[in-house]
Amino acid sequence: MHFTFTYIPHNIEKLQEYLDFLFYEVWLKADGDFDADKLSGHPELQQIYIDLGYKEGKWAQFFNSSIENIYREFLKLDSKYRAFLSVRYANNNNIEGLCCDKTIEPITYEEISQSHPDLSKALKSFYSKLYGSNSPFNLEDFGFLNKDLITDYDMAFMEKNNQQVCPFCALTHLKANNHSYREAYDHYIPKGSYPFNVLNFRNLAPMCNECNSTYKLSKSPLYPIDPLKGKNARTKAFYPYADDHPEISFKIEISNSNILNLTPDDISITIHADSGYKEEIETWMRVFGLEERYKATLCSPNDGQVWFNKAIDEFENAKELANIVDYDVFYKRILREAQKYPLSDKGFLKAQFLEECRKKGLFNSI
Ligand SMILES: [Zn+2]
Structure with missing residues (x-):
């Protein structure tokens, strides 16, 4: 890429913290029937779960039932597969590592579905809806993802990253704080194939519409072809938030x-x-x-x-x-x-x- 972005720490990261807690402390430790006590290690998220339980809306029900469905799927996993998933969860969230070090292996929904199809389905159902206009994180309980959190994040991001040109092509202008609309953020490691990093903002980068919606689409920077068939072809990629970027x-x-x-x-x-x-x-x-x-x-x-x-x-x-x-x-x-x-x-x-x-x-x- 022509230049890299500077990463902006922001309150929006709390959503990924919720997801990390659910994975490491609730699902990986699944044992016995699920109830709200399983969330006691994170009182804030536990309270949200309890409050959503009293709400009628489909987003509230979707969030709570997804947590419970995935928990039930984890109950079926042996300790070896849980340990394996734990490593791959960390890898999928190590965006810099995935870009720069080919020994760091990500995991795809397809790989999970080969041995655990119901788990893969439950994960995809949950993670694929977390980013965008239909996300349960758009509820007030989570701070209104689209209306408030991303808007505020984008303002802070563009204030720091003010080049106003797409770093991936340098052919096109990038909308910044002088515009009333914002540029879409792309999931650099595509969210349709890779679970766990959909709200990891190190995996999200604004890019021009031509780069995002015409050329990149769901192409993975990690494999030139189908990840299932192209295991040996793992490739390195520029990390959009790298501190060092070559001339x-x-x-x-x-x-x-x-x-x-x-x-x-x-x-x-x-x-x-x-x-x-x-x-x-x-x-x-x-x-x-x-x-x-x-x-x-x-x-x-x-x-x-x-x-x-x-x-x-x-x-x-x-x-x-x-x-x-x-x-x-x-x-x-x-x-x-x-x-x-x-x-x-x-x-x-x-x-x-x-x-x-x-x-x-x-x-x-x-
Ligand atoms: Zn571009």
Whole structure:
């Protein structure tokens, strides 16, 4: 990715704390019939459970009955499988570890369903509804997830992460605090396949609609193909909240001198980092379809073609106005501008594209 976000500690993390308590202290320790006393280690959550028991609404009933259903499924598990799930629960929530260390194994609903189909079903029924407009966490008892908690979290997040460009593509603006709407948050490790981390905000990152809803969808940064079939293909990925992120550089090669009629086949794009990161870059390009999108940008009449034409037009103007006759001097100035602001007007692509045009001698005849 072009840059990483800074993680923002926030009161919204209490929801993940509830979920951690349920997993480690209630379900993993399942023994005997379930009742409210099983929640006595967390008085706040216990009170919510009791209060929801008196409410009629479907969300209240869904939350309480889900806790009880999953508890009943855990009763059937032997201690070995409970220990196994405990490790995998921690792994699924170690987002940085999953991204950076291929020895850390996540678990999917499909894997659980191979040996424990009813447990997998109960978990998916619960976790798949926890984030979004139908979440029981939208109840007042939990602090109104969508209306208050996420809105407040997003304000704090965008105040700190104010670049206002999507870090996953840098092609698109990212809505921030000057907008009345907020950008959607993507589950980086997809919530449809992996249980336990749906409200872990280290697994949630705002991204542009094109990245989120057109290209990434449910693609996993951890496996290039179906996780069940692609065990050996576990891949590393950039962690969206990493403290250290390498300098990214782009190289563009063009095999056609007719810039106004370029096709994607005429272009080769490679992305490098200053200190390796080959696998992370491959994952990034795969998940977000970057090769296709960057090539399409260079072929676009409103991007690549305009950059090329403007470079020629502006030099003609500069020659008339300022007696500049050396194209190289002029060119170095516009290249410097594009390099100085790589995230503005797709400067990271523009600079390399114009450099390749110059290398091919396309400005020599001006
Ligand atoms: Zn994007």
